[in-house]
Amino acid sequence: MVQQKYKVLSNQLFSHKGMVLPFHYACDLTKESLDSLEHFEIRNSDVYIVTFPKSGTVWTQRIVTMLYDDDLPKDVDLVTMKCIPWLEYLAKGNNYNSGPSPRLFCSHLQEHLVPRGLHEKKVIYITRNPKDILVSYPHFSKFLLTLEQHKNMEETLEKFLCGWVGGGSWFDHVKGWYTNHDKYNILFLSYKKMIKDLRSAVMKISDFLGKSLPDAAVDKVVGKATFKNMKSDPKANYEFLSNCITKKTGHFFTRVSGKLLLNHLSQNERFDKAFEERMKDSPLRFIWDITELH
Template identity: 45%
Template sequence: MEPSKDYIFYHKGFCFPENLITPEYIDSLETFEIRDSDVFLVTFPKSGTVWTQNILSLIIHEGHRNGTENIKNMDRMPWLEFNIKNLDYTALPSPRVFATHLPYYLTPRDLRNKRARVIYVTRNPKDVLVSYFHFSKIIDTLEKVPDFNIFMERFLAGKVPGSKWLDHVTGWYSHAEDFNILFLTYEEMKKDLRSAVLKICDFLGRKLSEKEVESVVRQATFENMKKDPRANYEKLPEVFEGNEEGHFLRKGTIGDWKNIMTVAQSERVDEVLKKKMENLPIKFIWDINDQM
């Protein structure tokens, strides 16, 4: 079962959702004007993007942290390639924070001059796969594939927006020297959120008081974030309206793949990815009980 042509298209070797972006806009991003104060959050889909957006918002924007500004994260930190609301990005105040799923080679040219900061978050691919499968059932811009096995084969073949998980992660890690970049894993954030918050603060040059750090950590827990409509993408633009009832944020855990995947499916993912993953400078956590 091949994906419908109405849902995806390929441009310069990368798979995009059909109705959210054009090849011309993608090409225009090469000359996107970068400010030194810009921050780019880069992820493969379903790797902790929304969660990290919330953490960054809490760190950077005191108004979010102390509850005085009722601005949704999607408005505060727009998507670089998916300018759904046709915002004038040049008019945004500094520091601008953009989220993106782009591969390293399609990001703005000036980003490779180590102008601005890049935070790259990755997550173990089995949890990414399971999260992506559930996500595809509730978001209208993705094709609804009822059979997990079919979705898994598409995911492994890169026939989903974001293309191949391994290519995305390997691309960013192998070109790290071209960027001013901080690498984080979803799992380390889940295991020790406070340390991850401090790491991000240090990378951004943000000096928060102990009380402010504790406030960020408290509000950025997955459970508290799920209750916060500013942070949890509760109200999405019409273009994203869902196929069925569901939440943008689902479980936010490590090892949920074990509840969905059969032994054979797990072994299939291992067969395609495990050996190649050995070259990555990351130790992945596959279960909530595993040690870092």
């Protein structure tokens, strides 16, 4: 597939090399900055959290931040976003190369856009079933100014299926990372499984990162990483962001389910048809309802 170069799609979105991203005026996010990431210098101790938007990114950020608590500065009470900044959303005036090791990053980039030096380095990739992501988008768009607000779920569905949302095509994102997983030292986790058994997920992440924690320390991380505590945690809930970025009319953390889409039979059938066609050659399987987990 030929990857198109830079193209403005709307006041909120642009595409570059096959991926759609939101404009972010507080960050140096340009076609030049994206291209420069190809040669970004990777350190052996780096850790990267990668997701499609609304797949548990900040949840995983918070878990990893707590697991690296001993490695982070003690003189500054850092919020999660500063402990684990966005690779592609470099705040103006910042320089990631000057930071101490270990460096922790998160990203929504598709696999073909990440630094080539990331091969064989540690990546945590979270998957979430796309119906849940689709239904959560309207809630999230009420919170961030950088996201388009759609008229209704029909418009959201249309743009999600054609990849005209921040993050681009969910299908390309997930398949791209899974198809190329052997190039990386990568841990795949399921959002639904994290909900079902958070302690198991924390232990998997801890083991992957080489962190040996006693049971009491694991319990503490699990307790702070529950949905209830994350939603009220000022270090994690992103509601500290300024009014130039947020609308303050929505919430960063919302618990929704793709089952809501079932109330609209035609939308559900259309999504299922597109999913079956786009994912027919993929071995990936998704959990649509947490009751599927026993």
